[in-house]
Amino acid sequence: MKKLSILAVLAASPAMAATGxxxxxxxxxxxxxxxxxxFMGILLYAKVPGRVLGMLDKxxxxxxxxxxxxxxLREEARTILASYDRKQKEVQEQAARIVASARDEAQAAAEQAKADLRASIARRLAAAEDQIASAEAGAVRAIREQxxxxxxxxxxxLLSRQMTPAAASASIDESIKEVEARFH
Structure with a gap:
């Protein structure tokens, strides 16, 4: 069947159709x-192949x-991308440094606040102890005065019961003499 179809195709070709x-x-x-x-002559005369080749060359x-x-442009884009990547890394590193610095500053501030609080408590305790000592001294002084x-x-x-008016007068005179002796 294949051989027959190939033979029919070859027999029906246009080359076989012409007679004479x-x-x-x-x-x-x-x-x-x-x-x-x-047609080919016209194309060659009009220099179409040269024009077509010129157009193709152009x-x-x-x-x-x-x-x-x-x-x-691709190289420029790669360069710009690398630049942006580098800048992004720098910004990330800077942000990390800022965060670390802020964390350190916050920790230092917290430690300073703790130290200030301890100092304030110590001052208040010292002031309270001073007040207690002052109050104690005042109480002792008041008790002594009392x-x-x-x-x-x-x-x-006791002296008023034991002393007679004459002895009191003599004691006063003696005290006056003693005071005069001390001041002169």
Missing amino acids: PFLSLSNTNFIVTLAFLI RSVQIRTELEEARA AVSVAVAAAAD
């Missing part, structure tokens, strides 16, 4: 060949230029 002498105007093969040669130069521009007052009152009472 080849150089006759009734031969379609001759007419087609003649038209083709005239297009290839344009494509080459565009490719070079694309390569240059004791002296009581002792003076008791001595005065």
Whole structure:
């Protein structure tokens, strides 16, 4: 079956359709060949192949230029990308340094606040101890004054009971003489 279909295709080709002498105007093969040669002659006379080749050369130069521009743009884009990557890394490092610095400053401030609080507590304790000591000294002084007052009152009472008016007058005179002797 395959052989038969191949034979039918070869038998039905246009080359087999033409009959008669080849150089006759009734031969379609001759007419087609003649038209083709005239067409090719017109194309060559009009320098179409040169123009087509020139256009193709111009297009290839344009494509080459565009490719070079694309390569240059790609390299520039890579350079810019690398620059942005580098800047991004620098910014990230700077942000990390800022965060670390802020953390250190916060920790130092917290430690300073603790130290200030301890110092304030120590000052308040010292002030409270001073107040307690002052109050204690005041209480001791008040007790001594009270004791002296009581002792003076008791001595005065005792002296007033034991001393006669003549002895009191003599004691006063003796005290005046003693004071005069001390001041002179």
